[in-house]
Amino acid sequence: MTTDNAPTGPRRPLAEARAAHGWTKPQLIARLRRAAAADERTLPHESSLARLLAFWENGHREPDQMYQALLCEVYAATPVELGFAQPPGQSYQGDPDDFAFELLTRLETSARVDAGLVTLLRDQTHNIRLQDRRLGAAAVSDQMRAHIRQVDDLLQHTISPNQRADLAGVLAAASTLAGWQAIDTGELKEAWAHYERGKTAAREADDVAVLAHATAEQAYVLMDLGRADAALAVIEHAHQRDQAKLPPVLRSWLYAAEAEAHAANNDERNALRAMDASASILPSDAENNPEVPYVSLNLAHLARWRGNCLARLGDETAISDLTDALHDMDGTFTRAEAALRCDLAMALLAKGESTHARQEAARARRLVAVVGSTRQRRRLDNLTRRF
Secondary structure: OOOOOOOOOOOOHHHHHHHHHOOOHHHHHHHHHHHHHHOOOOOOOHHHHHHHHHHHHOOOOOOOHHHHHHHHHHHOOOOOOOOOOOOOOOOOOOOHHHHHHHHHHHHHHHOOOOHHHHHHHHHHHHHHHHHHHHHOHHHHHHHHHHHHHHHHHHHHOOOOHHHHHHHHHHHHHHHHHHHHHHHHOOOHHHHHHHHHHHHHHHHHHOOHHHHHHHHHHHHHHHHHOOOHHHHHHHHHHHHHOOHHHOOHHHHHHHHHHHHHHHHHOOOHHHHHHHHHHHHHHOOOOOOOOOOOOOOOOOHHHHHHHHHHHHHHOOOOOHHHHHHHHHHHOOOOOHHHHHHHHHHHHHHHHHHOOHHHHHHHHHHHHHHHHHHOOHHHHHHHHHHHHHO
């Protein structure tokens, strides 16, 4: 006679692990759900999970990578201990019916997507964005990756065209945010991949604003690689394509990004022209615009951006813009303040005020340590060598 906890026959590591812990299937499922929730994942309903567990424990098929990670976490075991590792040169040949069942399960899960869930996912992206501004990319990187995996998985298995478009919009915005975070942590290859996924999702969402934003931000990868000329071409293309459909606040942002690319190309005249154009079309209610929540822009931000361009060009007049921007800056933009103080230190050094420049660099370095910005730390290291 056997029980729910007692495996028989050939060695089946998963069944043995559950038996060793003395868990019933419902108890294991409850633990899997808690582990998945901590990773921002949604699992299928009870009967589907129970059937999957039966397949895995009987050795009829092997869990996919997501479930393997969850099982390893719940059992506090390695993949080898749970029997996941395959001998060299061998691969698991599962029953096609089992794979079909898993696909049906994922389709069933994604069928639960509705307007309310899309709103929750969109809000989750924005919440991560707000945390990122204060704490830096490193503090939210795990949360960001889990969020993108969940949205991407739902999108891949959603059938309704309307729901697909909504999910694609969420994925585009999340991927673009992840791209900027990867730039900040110095992971340029990863950033490029995030932006490519974001642009693809934006096209499915038919959202020209998100597409323009993702395209222009991707140009910063090129700038960090020393390809400022290519970056400028990408930003100009993003701005000119579907220009009439872009919200004014986004167009203002695009002009400012264009100005930064001109400055990186040592073109002061066009950099200032683009900054003037940005200021001229910035709406009075631009900040926290729900139409483009991924853009936060006001006159203080533009002053910081103008100062950044002038500091890049070695123009000491940047000090005035940067000082004004620092005075008016929202204290929740920790990483932005770190970048601003880097710029201010550069401008002060260009003016010959090395003592004041060192002070600003020291303040910037403390903020960089808080947000973990590899990008700004490299700028400070280069600046320190100039002192």
